[in-house]
Amino acid sequence: MITNPPPWPNGARCAVAITFDMDADSLIHLDHKADGINRISGLSMLRYGPEISIPRILDTYRRLGIKQTFFIPAWCIENYPRAIDAILEAGHEIGHHGYIHENPRAAGRDEEEYWLYRGIDVIKKATGKKPRGWRAPLYNFSYFSADLLIKAGFRYDASLMGDDVPYILQTNEGEIVELPSHWGMDDWPQYVHAMDLDYLMPISSASRGMDVFREEFEAMWEHRGLWIAVWHPFATGRLARWRQAERLFQHMLEKGGVWFARLEDIAAHIQSCRSSGEYTARVDTLPYYDKPELPTKSPEI
Numbered sequence: 293m294i295t296n297p298p299p300w301p302n303g304a305r306c307a308v309a310i311t312f313d314m315d316a317d318s319l320i321h322l323d324h325k326a327d328g329i330n331r332i333s334g335l336s337m338l339r340y341g342p343e344i345s346i347p348r349i350l351d352t353y354r355r356l357g358i359k360q361t362f363f364i365p366a367w368c369i370e371n372y373p374r375a376i377d378a379i380l381e382a383g384h385e386i387g388h389h390g391y392i393h394e395n396p397r398a399a400g401r402d403e404e405e406y407w408l409y410r411g412i413d414v415i416k417k418a419t420g421k422k423p424r425g426w427r428a429p430l431y432n433f434s435y436f437s438a439d440l441l442i443k444a445g446f447r448y449d450a451s452l453m454g455d456d457v458p459y460i461l462q463t464n465e466g467e468i469v470e471l472p473s474h475w476g477m478d479d480w481p482q483y484v485h486a487m488d489l490d491y492l493m494p495i496s497s498a499s500r501g502m503d504v505f506r507e508e509f510e511a512m513w514e515h516r517g518l519w520i521a522v523w524h525p526f527a528t529g530r531l532a533r534w535r536q537a538e539r540l541f542q543h544m545l546e547k548g549g550v551w552f553a554r555l556e557d558i559a560a561h562i563q564s565c566r567s568s569g570e571y572t573a574r575v576d577t578l579p580y581y582d583k584p585e586l587p588t589k590s591p592e593i
């Protein structure tokens with residue numbers, strides 16, 4: 293059902309990346325500029341991510357012996373040094389996720405570029421190297437994003453939803469690996485209900501939410517695809533949900549043939565398979581359109 297599954301390392305059936313977007317309370321400061329500091333309950337809900345969930349998640353990863361990727365707005369890197377140090381000390385990857393979760397689609401090219409480079413500087417300072425990957429805040433990948441990422445030397449993007457396996461984004465500036473996921477792999481629709489975020493969904497039970505992700509895994513395992521969870525520490529890092537997540541990881545380990553990897557490793561693997569001629573990735577050329585595609589009325593109407 294997947295026409296060109298990549299050759300995963302050691303004959304693995306699929307690649308699994310549990311990516312966490314550690315947005316913390318950047319969301320409230322951004323959405324409620326006038327009174328964000330007065331929303332203590334909402335702030336506490338989001339601060340649960342770096343304060344309580346991150347140590348819990350890292351402990352699980354340590355026990356499983358896996359390295360994973362965290363996308364973190366630069367403002368959060370500056371404000372939550374303890375969580376950042378723990379993530380880095382354990383050998384996980386930190387990817388770029390905006391400065392304060394701003395919306396690149398609302399920015400225009402110059403402003404998008406400004407925040408991109410400001411975030412790169414913060415990540416360089418914290419980790420000692422440039423970020424390899426980017427995920428657009430709230431999937432807000434703009435008309436200009438691919439060009440800006442390629443120009444800035446990123447190796448991969450993880451914001452788009454155009455395939456079941458890694459593919460290549462090509463623009464006039466060059467190319468970059470895309471590591472796709474989709475809303476079905478995001479934990480917000482399952483677990484987030486928050487007035488302060490203007491996001492109200494009926495909350496799934498921990499097991500029902502995890503069933504959605506498990507079914508995605510079974511399909512990717514069977515057809516040799518790429519499973520990327522887009523989770524958030526304040527949501528999936530809550531106790532009952534993380535307990536179910538651990539059960540899912542255990543199931544993956546027992547099933548076998550799963551390559552748990554950081555996104556930077558998956559992007560590097562795809563590029564090495566392309567260089568050796570072992571794999572031909574699908575190429576998607578951006579932008580899709582140069583002007584709005586609006587049909588005009590026929591003159592006689």
Ligand SMILES: [Zn+2]
Pocket residue numbers: 313315389393429430
């Ligand atoms: Zn985010």
